[in-house]
Amino acid sequence: MCIGDELVSGKVVDENARWAAARLWPMGLDVKAMITVGDDPPAIKSALKQALDSADFVLVSGGLGATEDDITAQVAADVFALPLAESRRMVKNLRYFFQSMGKTPPEGIDRLTWLPQGAEVLSRASAGFKLTAPQGKPVYFMPGVPREMHHITEHHVIPQLVEQFQPDQIRKSGELLIFGLDELEVQKRLKGIAGELGIPSLNLGYYPRFPEVAVIFSLSGKQNQKADQDLAAVLKAAYRRLDGHVVAKGGQTLAQTTAHALADHNLTLALAESCTGGLIGHSLTEVAGSSSFFMRGYIVYSNQAKEELLGVSSQTLAEHGAVSHETAREMALGAASRAGTDLGLSVTGIAGPGGGSPEKPVGTVYFGLCHQEKVMTKGYLFSGSREQVKLQAAHTALDWLRRFTEDHAFLYSH
Amino acid sequence: MCIGDELVSGKVVDENARWAAARLWPMGLDVKAMITVGDDPPAIKSALKQALDSADFVLVSGGLGATEDDITAQVAADVFALPLAESRRMVKNLRYFFQSMGKTPPEGIDRLTWLPQGAEVLSRASAGFKLTAPQGKPVYFMPGVPREMHHITEHHVIPQLVEQFQPDQIRKSGELLIFGLDELEVQKRLKGIAGELGIPSLNLGYYPRFPEVAVIFSLSGKQNQKADQDLAAVLKAAYRRLDGHVVAKGGQTLAQTTAHALADHNLTLALAESCTGGLIGHSLTEVAGSSSFFMRGYIVYSNQAKEELLGVSSQTLAEHGAVSHETAREMALGAASRAGTDLGLSVTGIAGPGGGSPEKPVGTVYFGLCHQEKVMTKGYLFSGSREQVKLQAAHTALDWLRRFTEDHAFLYSH
Numbered sequence: 001m002c003i004g005d006e007l008v009s010g011k012v013v014d015e016n017a018r019w020a021a022a023r024l025w026p027m028g029l030d031v032k033a034m035i036t037v038g039d040d041p042p043a044i045k046s047a048l049k050q051a052l053d054s055a056d057f058v059l060v061s062g063g064l065g066a067t068e069d070d071i072t073a074q075v076a077a078d079v080f081a082l083p084l085a086e087s088r089r090m091v092k093n094l095r096y097f098f099q100s101m102g103k104t105p106p107e108g109i110d111r112l113t114w115l116p117q118g119a120e121v122l123s124r125a126s127a128g129f130k131l132t133a134p135q136g137k138p139v140y141f142m143p144g145v146p147r148e149m150h151h152i153t154e155h156h157v158i159p160q161l162v163e164q165f166q167p168d169q170i171r172k173s174g175e176l177l178i179f180g181l182d183e184l185e186v187q188k189r190l191k192g193i194a195g196e197l198g199i200p201s202l203n204l205g206y207y208p209r210f211p212e213v214a215v216i217f218s219l220s221g222k223q224n225q226k227a228d229q230d231l232a233a234v235l236k237a238a239y240r241r242l243d244g245h246v247v248a249k250g251g252q253t254l255a256q257t258t259a260h261a262l263a264d265h266n267l268t269l270a271l272a273e274s275c276t277g278g279l280i281g282h283s284l285t286e287v288a289g290s291s292s293f294f295m296r297g298y299i300v301y302s303n304q305a306k307e308e309l310l311g312v313s314s315q316t317l318a319e320h321g322a323v324s325h326e327t328a329r330e331m332a333l334g335a336a337s338r339a340g341t342d343l344g345l346s347v348t349g350i351a352g353p354g355g356g357s358p359e360k361p362v363g364t365v366y367f368g369l370c371h372q373e374k375v376m377t378k379g380y381l382f383s384g385s386r387e388q389v390k391l392q393a394a395h396t397a398l399d400w401l402r403r404f405t406e407d408h409a410f411l412y413s414h
Numbered sequence: 415m416c417i418g419d420e421l422v423s424g425k426v427v428d429e430n431a432r433w434a435a436a437r438l439w440p441m442g443l444d445v446k447a448m449i450t451v452g453d454d455p456p457a458i459k460s461a462l463k464q465a466l467d468s469a470d471f472v473l474v475s476g477g478l479g480a481t482e483d484d485i486t487a488q489v490a491a492d493v494f495a496l497p498l499a500e501s502r503r504m505v506k507n508l509r510y511f512f513q514s515m516g517k518t519p520p521e522g523i524d525r526l527t528w529l530p531q532g533a534e535v536l537s538r539a540s541a542g543f544k545l546t547a548p549q550g551k552p553v554y555f556m557p558g559v560p561r562e563m564h565h566i567t568e569h570h571v572i573p574q575l576v577e578q579f580q581p582d583q584i585r586k587s588g589e590l591l592i593f594g595l596d597e598l599e600v601q602k603r604l605k606g607i608a609g610e611l612g613i614p615s616l617n618l619g620y621y622p623r624f625p626e627v628a629v630i631f632s633l634s635g636k637q638n639q640k641a642d643q644d645l646a647a648v649l650k651a652a653y654r655r656l657d658g659h660v661v662a663k664g665g666q667t668l669a670q671t672t673a674h675a676l677a678d679h680n681l682t683l684a685l686a687e688s689c690t691g692g693l694i695g696h697s698l699t700e701v702a703g704s705s706s707f708f709m710r711g712y713i714v715y716s717n718q719a720k721e722e723l724l725g726v727s728s729q730t731l732a733e734h735g736a737v738s739h740e741t742a743r744e745m746a747l748g749a750a751s752r753a754g755t756d757l758g759l760s761v762t763g764i765a766g767p768g769g770g771s772p773e774k775p776v777g778t779v780y781f782g783l784c785h786q787e788k789v790m791t792k793g794y795l796f797s798g799s800r801e802q803v804k805l806q807a808a809h810t811a812l813d814w815l816r817r818f819t820e821d822h823a824f825l826y827s828h
Binding site: 006007008009010011012013014015017018019020021022023024025030031032033034035036037038040043046047050054205207216271273275276277278279280281282284285286288289290291294295296297298299300301302304305308309338339351352353354386387390 | 420421422423424425426427428429431432433434435436437438439444445446447448449450451452454457460461464468619621630685687689690691692693694695696698699700702703704705708709710711712713714715716718719722723752753765766767768800801804
């Protein structure tokens, strides 16, 4: 249950319910329903009663702050037919909290210390409490601030629920990120994998994460070790079937895979970006330690910049255009030679919405990758918006680097 | 109501409910509760019955595809005690749809044509239908695919609801994006604005959108024109109180504001990015038409690149370090003079997590902005993760450009 007027008016996206469900599921704890209501006592009461009718446990987030809007404690007291009472534990927690921050408690903060009588305070660091309904059903009331809600769920709610309900199913899941195959092709390649491996509980979920597709493999079992082995076998088989298209695993990004691979192989890099405008440099420098391999980037939006900064010849630009094999080749070579790096990578294309022509429509992008003066170039035609063309171009460039680090033949056979 | 196992297991974020609430609210149509359940007939039935008990209308999304999982039509028939019957309208729609795509209908697609008897098919292009519950309460069943759900809601559901319920309140809302003031300071500055303007229905919502804060101003009235005038007065007063910190409005981004301002003022730009790694160039080139003012960018991650590409002197680097007023100054001047642009903007700092020192901790970032050989430089100390430091640095740089376009004195008075 999530509580807040800002949620039911659509002004704010709630992420707490999805986050909690994703954390409960692997523990064998199923979410039956998620409900969001406004700061409206009758609606909160009715939702809470219905939840207790059909569920074994309830998590509530929101409505626990110190302002007038925050009425969850009162509503909880009403539903459980308990008086509000000052919680000595909460008074102590608040005093400690403000002392440790070196601040004086703000006015109105006392509201936080009045809880339904007998409520169990969950953590020292935030306003969260637990009540127990008939039949021993626990109800956890937590602040809506994601950081606090996550902390309480992770450290208090989940351990208590596992101890109370002792779910007998162990669930495991693993994620692979796939680039360069569309969702239907990924599905086709992974078809029948559960049967081949003899793991009937295996479930595959496909989640587009543009321009990639994430596949989440989930399975369950009674034994932890067996479940781990099964998951490892599944991921291995999936890698084989997806043949080089797995670009990251375990929630990592393509940029992370690529950055780590370049650092591990001691390969230095210079970028020459035109239509991506800095996106490749930005993506690689999101990864800590990127300064060990990423030396410099040239964002060469104008033709003049391509000539002056990278030595692309004016004849090449005039004869073949800025968006061509030849320009991509000279950009990659110029970047690597001027920077003195092992690798030079170039991207030049038409992101749109303007600038297209019948011969080179919007979405046309050429790439160049050079290593020790050997260069490969290739042209692609991407579809979608300006943002989507830039994103597909940047991911293609990162994927070229990833493939090169795995096997230099990627470049030398082209 | 949103239906899907992928939603209650937390594997996929549902955006339909929030989207619908945000679209219904301005029409005077309030969302009382949002509920998400799995592909579980008893749970769907129970949620639907409860929704009909407390609401005047219900929107359902998901569970309308052609696979075995998709059981909403059957459940709807059960709840409404209606038999399933083949819908001739839906048969016709599907035939038309596949003909227009030049495809043969896939196997199993016939399932889509069986709807609760008397269901009203909502649109020609997708599987969505309406049933009417006792007391004339409409229930709209829509596909979960956001594009289809949005289309049906916009073109069929909202017009029908407005006609049926004739909400007497007109609601208006406007958004301002604020940079450089924290949320508490924004609240302080906007306090009392409703009273000052005599608009009691005015409601302010504060939404952190790192590193900015968005404020949504909402008000209601009986008359469209009066409500528009009130909203305009509110936004004008807010601009004044926020004194230069409003960086975008109406859902735009800071990068859009800045790009449009540079283009409008015919000012050309060269960037010299160190710790932002290309993020500023990427942000500006997300805006169509950025090639008219953005000529080139230098991503100078290494000291060697700073010297070779921008002419930063080795003495400056040795005496003051790469993260200093002096280096920022030489980077900005070097970028503009070598590119021949009106403006040169530089960023050099320590994004972390490594690289900090007691004198220059992680988060230290220096900026330089030059115009016709006049330069201003300034150092900031940002907190947060590597990604957050990069983001704050990029937004500070964009904000400098925005402020300069509004008033050149921003630079010349420093």
